[in-house]
Amino acid sequence: EDTQHNKICKEHEHLLQTLPKGNGWMVQHLYNYNGFWLNSYIIKNILLLNTFFKPQPSDIFLASFMKSGTTWLKALMFSTLNRHRYNSSDHHLLHHNPQSTFPYLDSECYPFTDFTNAPSPRLFATHYPRLLLPSCITSCKFVYVCRDPKDVLISKWHFACKIRSKDLKPVAFEEAFELFCDGVSDYGPYWDHVLSYWKASLESPDMILFLKYEEMKKQPVVEVRKLAAFMGKPFTVEEEEKGEVEKIVELCSFEKLSGLEVNKNGVEKLGKLAVVERGDFFRKGEVGDWKNYLSEEMKERIDRISDEKFKDSGLIV
Numbered sequence: 001e002d003t004q005h006n007k008i009c010k011e012h013e014h015l016l017q018t019l020p021k022g023n024g025w026m027v028q029h030l031y032n033y034n035g036f037w038l039n040s041y042i043i044k045n046i047l048l049l050n051t052f053f054k055p056q057p058s059d060i061f062l063a064s065f066m067k068s069g070t071t072w073l074k075a076l077m078f079s080t081l082n083r084h085r086y087n088s089s090d091h092h093l094l095h096h097n098p099q100s101t102f103p104y105l106d107s108e109c110y111p112f113t114d115f116t117n118a119p120s121p122r123l124f125a126t127h128y129p130r131l132l133l134p135s136c137i138t139s140c141k142f143v144y145v146c147r148d149p150k151d152v153l154i155s156k157w158h159f160a161c162k163i164r165s166k167d168l169k170p171v172a173f174e175e176a177f178e179l180f181c182d183g184v185s186d187y188g189p190y191w192d193h194v195l196s197y198w199k200a201s202l203e204s205p206d207m208i209l210f211l212k213y214e215e216m217k218k219q220p221v222v223e224v225r226k227l228a229a230f231m232g233k234p235f236t237v238e239e240e241e242k243g244e245v246e247k248i249v250e251l252c253s254f255e256k257l258s259g260l261e262v263n264k265n266g267v268e269k270l271g272k273l274a275v276v277e278r279g280d281f282f283r284k285g286e287v288g289d290w291k292n293y294l295s296e297e298m299k300e301r302i303d304r305i306s307d308e309k310f311k312d313s314g315l316i317v
């Protein structure tokens with residue numbers, strides 16, 4: 001194993017010297033690896049994952065482009081699957097940040113934590129585009145959450161400003177906008193990321209549940225029902241009558257989670273690499289905050305790219 005690890009480290013060093021480089025939002029540089037912009041750790045981790053991570057057929061992955069609703073979905077998936085374990089007055093999520101409920105694969109790094117004996121189905125979150133994941137992983141079930149790119153851009157820029165090292169020059173909003181449109185942001189281009197999962201969901205609807213942040217805000221109960229059925233734990237008539245779906249929706253709502261002490265203070269470790277202030281996972285949790293930031297021209301530019309990239313795909317964001 002160590003020999004394989006050393007080989008990967010060498011390959012990674014070589015890649016960093018040869019891959020196209022762009023400006024990073026959270027770190028100084030991003031590299032274009034097989035068509036996607038990733039930071040150097042995330043590139044190393046995909047090489048490691050390919051070699052060392054062994055999925056089980058019953059695993060369920062949550063995939064998303066950053067800032068599309070990962071924290072929310074983690075809370076919903078965890079509480080839906082574990083609804084028999086907790087009652088609402090003393091729920092795990094009242095004392096733990098949603099990020100901690102299941103691992104973020106991208107920042108695990110070598111040596112991987114041994115998840116072999118985690119209860120089935122094991123849950124994992126990732127931001128990797130589908131095209132970069134090995135087929136042993138993509139043959140598992142996936143939940144994908146997609147969000148309006150304009151809101152993703154605003155959310156991501158705020159997040160980047162918070163976690164970018166103070167030693168680096170801040171990224172101005174206009175610069176972030178240009179980079180985003182050019183596809184240069186962590187895991188970007190946004191459009192290619194979404195499209196890879198969208199197409200796969202059309203091909204295998206039983207294996208990929210494609211959700212939209214905006215739909216979830218509009219009709220959370222309907223979407224959580226879908227989520228439960230997809231994960232193999234549909235709500236029973238009895239549970240429906242007792243309002244169990246509504247209870248989960250309420251517990252995982254932005255208002256509820258962002259108001260909890262555990263989500264306001266302290267930091268959360270994501271895998272071995274990232275440390276984020278818990279409060280930074282929650283900002284506004286609204287649809288359409290982009291209206292406060294984008295000029296008409298900027299809005300049109302993003303919409304034009306979406307129209308072009310998604311035309312003929314049937315996807316509307």
Ligand code: A3P
Binds near residue numbers: 065069253281284285
């Ligand atoms: P905003 O910055 O627009 O407020 P991610 O979890 O993928 O990093 O996405 C973060 C975005 O989801 C942030 O958006 C955050 O406020 C929002 N969010 C976090 N928890 C949420 C919840 N329970 N319901 C709805 N949105 C939530």
